[in-house]
Structure formats: C-alpha cells, structure tokens
Amino acid sequence: MKQNNILTYILVALVIIALIILGNFFIKPNHTGIDENPYSMKIDSLGEIPTDKFCATNYSSIQLEGTKSEAIAVDKNNNIYASSDKKIICFDTNGNPVSEINCDYLATALAFSENKLIAAFTNEISIYDAAGKQLKNWKLENEKSYITSLAAIDGNIYAADAQAAKVYCFSEEGKLLKTIGQTADKNELTFFVLPSFYFDVAIGKDKSIWIANTGRHKLVQLDSESHIISSWGETSSAVDGFCGCCNPSNFALMHDGSFITAEKGLVRVKKYNKNGDFECVIAGPEKFKEDAKGLDIAIDSNDRIYVLEPEAMKIHIFEVK
Numbered sequence: 001m002k003q004n005n006i007l008t009y010i011l012v013a014l015v016i017i018a019l020i021i022l023g024n025f026f027i028k029p030n031h032t033g034i035d036e037n038p039y040s041m042k043i044d045s046l047g048e049i050p051t052d053k054f055c056a057t058n059y060s061s062i063q064l065e066g067t068k069s070e071a072i073a074v075d076k077n078n079n080i081y082a083s084s085d086k087k088i089i090c091f092d093t094n095g096n097p098v099s100e101i102n103c104d105y106l107a108t109a110l111a112f113s114e115n116k117l118i119a120a121f122t123n124e125i126s127i128y129d130a131a132g133k134q135l136k137n138w139k140l141e142n143e144k145s146y147i148t149s150l151a152a153i154d155g156n157i158y159a160a161d162a163q164a165a166k167v168y169c170f171s172e173e174g175k176l177l178k179t180i181g182q183t184a185d186k187n188e189l190t191f192f193v194l195p196s197f198y199f200d201v202a203i204g205k206d207k208s209i210w211i212a213n214t215g216r217h218k219l220v221q222l223d224s225e226s227h228i229i230s231s232w233g234e235t236s237s238a239v240d241g242f243c244g245c246c247n248p249s250n251f252a253l254m255h256d257g258s259f260i261t262a263e264k265g266l267v268r269v270k271k272y273n274k275n276g277d278f279e280c281v282i283a284g285p286e287k288f289k290e291d292a293k294g295l296d297i298a299i300d301s302n303d304r305i306y307v308l309e310p311e312a313m314k315i316h317i318f319e320v321k
Contacts, residue, residue, distance in 0.1 A: 053239050055271060055280035055320050062095040062315040071296055072308040072315065073110035073117070078300040081117060082308060082315060083107035088119060095317075101132040109159070113152035113172065120147035120159060127172060138174035149200040149250075153207055160211070162199040165192040167211055180211065180226050189213055189220045189231050198249035198264065198294070205257055214246035219259070219276070232276025237266065240278035252297040252305075260305055262295035269295065269307055271320065282318050283307070 066084035073081045079098070080091040088101040088110070101117075109120035116135070117128040123145040127136040140147070142164060149160040156177065157170045166181035181192050192199070193215025200212040208229060209222045218233040237243040244265035251261045257274030260282065269282040282305060288295070289312050296308040307316040 049239055049268070049281050049284045053281050054284075055282055057282060057321060058319040060095070060317045062091060062317070064089070064313040064315065066313060068106055069308060069310045069313055070106060070108045070294065071110040071119075072298045072306055073112055074298045074300045074306060075112050075117070076114070076301065078302065078304075080298070080300075080306060080315065081110055083110065083119075084313070088117070091315075095315075099132060101128060109147050109150040111150035111152050111157075113155070113157065116172075118150050118152055118157055120150055122146055125150075125157065125159060125170070125174070136172065136174060138170075140168070146197055148197055149202075151201045151203045151209070153203045158201050158203070158209060160199040160201040162194055162197040165194050165199070167201050167209075178226065180209070180222065189216070189218060189228055190222070190226070195245040198246050200248075200250050202251060202253050204253055205255065210251070210253065212248055212251060214249060217242035217247055219248070219251060219261075232272075239268075239270075239281060249293065250295055250297050252299050254299055254303050255301070260297055260299065262297055262307065264293035264295070267292050267295070269297075269305075269318075280320075282320070283316065287316065288312065 064082060064084050068085055069083050071083045078093050082089055083106055085106060086103050088103060088107055089097055090099045092098050103121065105121040107119045108122055111118045115130045119126050123143060124137060124139040126134055128134055144163050145161045146163040147159045148162045151158045155172050157172065159168045159170065161168060166179050168179055169177045171177060181190055183191050185191060192213050195215050198214050202210045204210055207224065211220050213220055217235045218231045220231045221229040223229055234241040235243065242248055242263060247263040248261035249264045251259055253259055259272040260269065261272065262269050267285045267288050271279045271282055273279055288309055292309055292311055294310045298306040305318040309316060
C-alpha cells in the first residue's frame with residue numbers, strides 16, 4: 001500500500017510539473033524583442049509625410065526675445081508684428097527689430113485695419129496708430145472671454161472668443177454690431193465646437209468671413225449677414241485631412257484665395273487651394289519643437305508665410321517656390 005502511495009505522489013508531482021511547463025510556454029508573454037506596448041498608437045507613424053507631398057520652399061526664421069508669445073500679424077508694408085511678453089515688437093522685412101509697443105499684458109491676437117494695429121489682450125481690444133499710440137480701448141462684457149483671433153474689414157473688427165465659442169463684430173469705436181455663434185442647433189456649422197482654446201477668424205478677398213470650427217475639423221465661410229456660404233475640411237489623419245480634438249488650430253488666406261493651415265497634436269502646416277483641395281505640406285513635425293501648439297499664421301503682400309511657434313519663441317518664414 002505504501003508503495004502505491006509513493007507512486008501516486010510521484011505521478012501527481014509529474015502532472016504539476018508538466019502543467020507548470022505548459023503554462024509557462026503558452027501563457028507567459030514572450031518579451032523577447034518587445035520593450036513597449038505593441039498596441040499603443042504612435043503619432044510618429046501617423047506623422048510620416050511622403051516627400052512628394054511637400055511644397056518646395058525657401059526658408060528663414062526670426063528668433064524672438066522674451067518668454068511668451070501668442071500672436072503675429074503683417075502690415076501693408078510687410079513689416080512683421082509679434083507679441084512678446086508685455087510688448088508688441090515690429091520687425092522690418094529683413095527681420096530686424098525696428099520698434100515696439102509697451103503693453104500692460106501679453107497680446108493674444110493681432111490684426112491690421114489699413115494703417116491701424118488692432119490688438120487683443122485676453123478680454124479687451126486696443127487700436128493703435130502707425131506710431132504705436134493707443135487710439136481706442138474697450139473690454140468685452142464677459143470677464144472670462146479669451147480672444148484668440150482678430151480680423152478687420154471696412155471698419156469692422158471680428159474677434160473670436162474661444163471661451164464663449166462666439167465671434168463678435170465690433171465697430172472701431174467698440175460698439176458691438178453682431179454676434180456669430182448664437183445658434184442652439186448643434187447641427188449648424190455656426191455651433192462652434194471648441195475642445196480647447198484654438199479659434200481662428202479671417203477675411204476672404206471677397207470680404208466673406210471664414211471661421212474655424214475646430215472640433216468638427218471644418219472651415220466655415222459666411223457672408224456679411226452671417227449666412228453660411230460654404231465649408232470644407234475632412235476628419236482624417238491622412239495628410240489631406242485634419243485630426244485630433246481641434247484642428248485646424250490656426251489658418252490664414254493667401255491673395256489667390258488659397259489657405260494655409262496649422263495643426264496641433266499632429267503638427268503640420270499645409271496649403272489648400274481656394275476650394276479646400278489639398279495641395280501640399282509647407283512644414284511637418286520635424287520643423288518644430290516636440291508637441292508644438294498654438295502656431296499662429298500671417299501672410300504678407302508677396303505671399304510669404306510667417307508661422308509663429310510660441311514655445312520656441314521663433315517666427316518661421318516660408319516662401320513657396
């Protein structure tokens with residue numbers, strides 16, 4: 001009887017050993033050659049842009065002094081204005097600083113109306129003459145407003161308020177003329193979906209108003225009465241689309257009506273024709289610091305493209321050949 005018990009114990013032990021070996025073989029993950037999560041989504045792989053998708057460009061840059069910048073604009077003489085801490089600095093066409101305006105706060109948006117510089121400071125707007133003298137200043141009613149973009153035409157100033165998801169139209173005297181984005185219909189393209197504070201407005205050559213609905217990856221065109229004329233933009237990580245929470249984060253129009261767009265997350269600066277058809281990539285992620293965001297765009301009379309990179313305190317200048 002004792003011998004049978006011994007044999008039983010030996011058989012049970014062998015079965016346990018066999019199960020351990022088999023379990024180790026079938027269940028234990030094989031980490032050989034794997035040092036990261038194989039299921040993680042890599043932005044690098046999405047951000048790879050075929051070389052034939054790039055525009056041929058000439059490139060130069062301007063390094064800004066200071067610690068913080070959010071806005072850039074170009075006047076009719078192609079002088080470049082950029083916010084830098086509590087100053088607005090003017091550079092000539094060669095990138096040399098020629099003058100500056102001292103401010104109480106960082107300018108969050110800049111634009112020009114003829115010879116007048118318009119600057120937003122979070123929830124207030126100032127107008128300056130060519131010499132930098134302040135002509136007018138007013139505050140928005142909502143203290144929490146955050147103006148991220150300005151555009152001007154025929155004495156009207158359009159201010160994009162990212163906090164309220166609305167675009168206000170003011171006279172140069174500061175009188176509120178109308179508000180765009182008051183619709184309660186979430187299906188309307190003027191119901192602006194803004195997951196983060198990126199909200200851009202620009203004026204087309206036909207005087208129509210273009211507004212970025214970043215959460216829907218669309219640019220929306222409106223007439224002077226705020227009626228929708230058209231829209232374009234596709235949700236896609238492909239090079240011709242927009243992806244992420246809120247893109248295009250910024251845009252500007254060239255003189256032939258084509259668009260220059262900037263994206264955050266998957267950082268790209270791209271060119272689309274006046275119908276919204278993709279043409280080429282101006283710059284990919286490799287041109288900017290990792291996780292760059294808040295790229296602002298301005299275009300001069302020669303269609304030179306100025307891209308402000310706030311985190312690098314740098315203005316990138318591109319000329320499409």
